[in-house]
Amino acid sequence: MKITDTDVIVTCPGRNYVLVKIETDNGLIGWGDATLNGREKAVESALKFHILPELEGKDARRIEDIWQMFFRNTYWRGGPVLNSALAGVDIALWDLKGKQANLPVYELLGGRTRDHAKFYRHCGAETVAKIVENCKEAINEGVEYLRVNLRSDPIQYIDLDNIAEGVKSTREKIGPEPNLLVDFHGRADPVEAAKLAKQLEPAELYFLEDPVRPENPDVFELIRTHSTTPLAMGELFTNPWEMLPLLERNLVDFIRTDLSHIGGITAADKLAAIGDHHYVKTAFHGPPDLSPVGFAATVHLDISIPNFGVQEHPEYFSEPEDSTFKSMFQLPSPSKIDEVFSGGAFISDVEGAVNVSDRPGLGIEVNESTARQYDFKRSHLPKPRNPDGSVQDW
Ligand SMILES: [Mg+2]
Numbered sequence: 001m002k003i004t005d006t007d008v009i010v011t012c013p014g015r016n017y018v019l020v021k022i023e024t025d026n027g028l029i030g031w032g033d034a035t036l037n038g039r040e041k042a043v044e045s046a047l048k049f050h051i052l053p054e055l056e057g058k059d060a061r062r063i064e065d066i067w068q069m070f071f072r073n074t075y076w077r078g079g080p081v082l083n084s085a086l087a088g089v090d091i092a093l094w095d096l097k098g099k100q101a102n103l104p105v106y107e108l109l110g111g112r113t114r115d116h117a118k119f120y121r122h123c124g125a126e127t128v129a130k131i132v133e134n135c136k137e138a139i140n141e142g143v144e145y146l147r148v149n150l151r152s153d154p155i156q157y158i159d160l161d162n163i164a165e166g167v168k169s170t171r172e173k174i175g176p177e178p179n180l181l182v183d184f185h186g187r188a189d190p191v192e193a194a195k196l197a198k199q200l201e202p203a204e205l206y207f208l209e210d211p212v213r214p215e216n217p218d219v220f221e222l223i224r225t226h227s228t229t230p231l232a233m234g235e236l237f238t239n240p241w242e243m244l245p246l247l248e249r250n251l252v253d254f255i256r257t258d259l260s261h262i263g264g265i266t267a268a269d270k271l272a273a274i275g276d277h278h279y280v281k282t283a284f285h286g287p288p289d290l291s292p293v294g295f296a297a298t299v300h301l302d303i304s305i306p307n308f309g310v311q312e313h314p315e316y317f318s319e320p321e322d323s324t325f326k327s328m329f330q331l332p333s334p335s336k337i338d339e340v341f342s343g344g345a346f347i348s349d350v351e352g353a354v355n356v357s358d359r360p361g362l363g364i365e366v367n368e369s370t371a372r373q374y375d376f377k378r379s380h381l382p383k384p385r386n387p388d389g390s391v392q393d394w
Pocket of ligand 1: 183185209210235
């Protein structure tokens with residue numbers, strides 16, 4: 001199965017997505033997701049000028065070999081641009097392998113370990129009353145996992161001064177059953193994170209995500225020593241090895257890495273296996289800046305690994321209600337998404353869960369001519385500042 005043609009398409013059906021297309025001499029087409037939010041053109045260039053030309057003529061069946069070639073034979077390795085590009089190639093090759101075998105990708109990964117993958121919904125707001133209202137709406141739809149970030153205003157992602165009381169109050173109002181999640185977005189200092197993780201214990205969180213910034217894993221020991229709140233980490237990691245110190249020292253409970261940044265299905269599957277040996281579950285990143293191709297790949301992995309925890313759900317299935325975010329982000333347009341992509345992951349008949357079909361490969365197709373009509377639009381995530389004018393993490 002020789003690779004005969006390759007391409008990269010940056011499309012913007014409301015939000016920018018970087019799609020990798022690989023064609024083979026037996027007439028198959030594989031699709032991958034290489035989206036890197038805010039740096040889409042950097043990934044496109046890496047693919048167009050450095051990576052895709054080297055792919056042509058290669059045997060598409062040799063996924064692991066191609067992964068090693070693009071990770072190690074580039075000499076300079078890893079990082080968000082190169083590993084997102086590599087992820088796009090890897091996901092497209094898994095799509096091709098499934099299509100060649102006439103099997104869904106989850107069968108190639110060992111087959112189903114579960115009938116569906118439960119997802120979590122973002123219920124965060126600026127008041128506890130609104131969070132509770134969002135939670136009740138989600139619970140009525142059968143959603144069992146709820147992210148309950150209390151924020152001070154839209155650009156201040158989390159209100160650390162009031163988060164402990166806010167989440168405990170939310171818990172009291174919605175009862176003990178739903179699984180609650182909080183994401184600090186790397187905004188706390190280590191001591192502050194440890195203190196808050198302890199204060200949040202009565203709320204019995206499913207996990208506390210990104211308590212601190214991602215560069216220094218050693219600080220997790222302080223948080224771990226002082227609290228039994230489960231910890232999730234990894235959405236900003238751009239190679240699998242960044243996760244290892246946290247797993248080897250049993251400092252986290254959930255792997256939050258993103259398939260399209262960590263190096264695709266090949267990298268995430270191995271990382272999940274290492275996590276399983278440490279009794280760590282997955283909660284793979286699934287924001288709307290992951291394209292439906294990337295999300296389909298993620299759900300194929302979710303339903304085939306033994307240690308799946310929960311899946312973040314992109315919001316492109318429906319317009320977000322919270323209009324404050326519309327001025328801050330590129331938001332995918334559900335109708336345009338439907339024009340560009342067909343198939344892929346879908347809301348399961350079982351409430352609060354997503355699934356994929358048994359169609360070969362990833363089970364998703366891209367309408368290429370429509371994708372090309374929606375041109376790239378320059379965009380980036382918000383760039384918040386502290387009250388004194390200094391840089392704050394988004
Ligand atoms: Mg997060």
